[in-house]
Amino acid sequence: MNKQDVFWGYPRPDGHVGVRNLVAIIPSCGCALHAATQIAARVEGAALVAYNGGCGQTEADIALATQLLAQYGKHPNVIGSLVISLGCETLDAMDLAQRIASGPAPTELLVIQTLGGTRRTVEKGVELARRMVAQAKALQREPCPVSSLTIGLECGGSDATSGMAANPAMGVFSDLMVAQGARLILAETSELVGAEHILIERAATAEVAKRLAQVIRECETRLKATGEDFMGKQPSPGNVQGGITTVEEKALGDVLKGGSTPVVDVLAYGQPPTKPGLSFMDTPGNDPASVTGLVAAGSQIVVFTTGRGNPMGNAIAPVIKVTGNARTFAHMNEDMDINASTIISGEETIAQVGQRIYEFCLRVASGETTAAERLGHAEFDMLRLGPIY
Structure with missing residues (x-):
């Protein structure tokens, strides 16, 4: 049985635990x-x-x-x-x-x-x-089990280093959190196109596999209904400049964030997870809208990989930035929290960086601020289903 790790949080009367007040x-x-x-x-x-x-x-x-x-x-x-x-x-x-x-x-x-x-x-x-x-101010932090955490997983401004370093390291982090009984939420449906078979094969039940396939089909149907060529827009110009060549290549890197554990549930946008382990949430690929849904679902913290450097945060949840790009970490050092480029340089293994993300996440849960918090990032952009009139 795994040793039960703790962080210093704020127990709430309803049984949940906060990491900020x-x-x-x-x-x-x-x-x-x-x-x-x-x-x-x-x-x-x-x-x-x-x-x-x-x-x-x-x-x-x-x-x-x-x-x-x-x-x-x-x-x-x-x-x-x-x-x-x-x-x-x-x-x-x-x-x-x-x-x-x-x-x-x-x-x-x-x-x-x-x-x-x-x-x-x-x-x-x-x-x-x-x-x-x-x-x-009268509230005091207390030792709380890692199992009381819900963590959102996000990526944005991706480049080739995301799939080579940052996302695999986040996958190790995800597995460590799941081993502690935490709830992890992988998202961004449109950016899973081309790699959905990997998650479907990892579905905990036949029903979860069916639902995963369904949300991908529904996403493709919505995108085709616009009359625009989604596959021609992905990867984005920034992704291409960063070395990503196809939407499938982008998706294969994206799916690594979820680690190797079974997918236990498929959630609607903003739906809180009820099961420990890795869930998938049906969100847009748009970063602010996706993170907004992850936090609405109860994520106390979001871990966000970015190769080219996306500095965004969230209104009420700390957002941890991980980059596998050494230039981005040096050039945007005030916006980044974790340097995963040490995997590419051979200074650390994927497992070692994943462990560093895990340890930093628990420090953030215990009160340490993230770069996005220090810079005042508080983005909020909700998914909209229909037109404005």
Whole structure:
């Protein structure tokens, strides 16, 4: 039996464990985004969830947004939420606030049209957010099992070194986390095209294999329905400049992030995993939209490989950057956390770098900041199913 590793986290009343204590400032529409931004900027410990929809969208998109924003408000890294509403948007801000309030953290709803404008809303929001932050100061970190972690796996700005070094090392990291009973989520459906057979062969059950094949078919059908040549757009110009020649080559590198363990489940966009082990989430290949879904699903941390250098982060979850490109690590050193190019230079093995990622992840879970956090990266971009009208 594996030795049970621990990190220092914040146990929550609902049984989950947080790795950060943040107050989420959540606008329920784009017209409330400015006020929400002002509140977050004036409160240390507040995190802006920069949603800009809420009107002029299909019913399916409003429902998805309500669901995912509520999951952000109930996320283990969040100790309180302010929902900022204009007052006349399509998205039901009261319903959103009530969904968040059903979780363990306090929730407040501020309506700009009711309070009398932007300034009054910002002043009230700053007061409430500061109160929540102050109350959280009493919370203490405690030893928590690695099995209480959910980790999102992402890659972006890939080049040839991603498949040679960073992604294989992340695969070792993934296997180490699974051995501890953690939940790992591999994503980016469109970037799996050409390597889906590898995951299908690793499916834990026939039903999981069937669902994996189905989400790939559905993805290809949606892409073909646009009338555009997706296969001609992948790999991207940046991928090609970095030495990736075909979409299949990109996919074969991408799938390495998931390590070697069975795929235990297939998740819809933003769906929280219920089983320990490696799951696959049906997300776009677009990095901000994919990471947004991974965090909505409860990922306390996202580990992100990038060859050419993608500095993005997330509003409420630390994002760890791993690069296999020595030039990127040197040239963008303030944006990177882990140098995996030592695999290519022969200084370390894949297993050694995977172990380093694992150890760094536990330090981040215990409070050490990532490069993206220090630089203030807080990207948020939700998947949209239909047109804006």
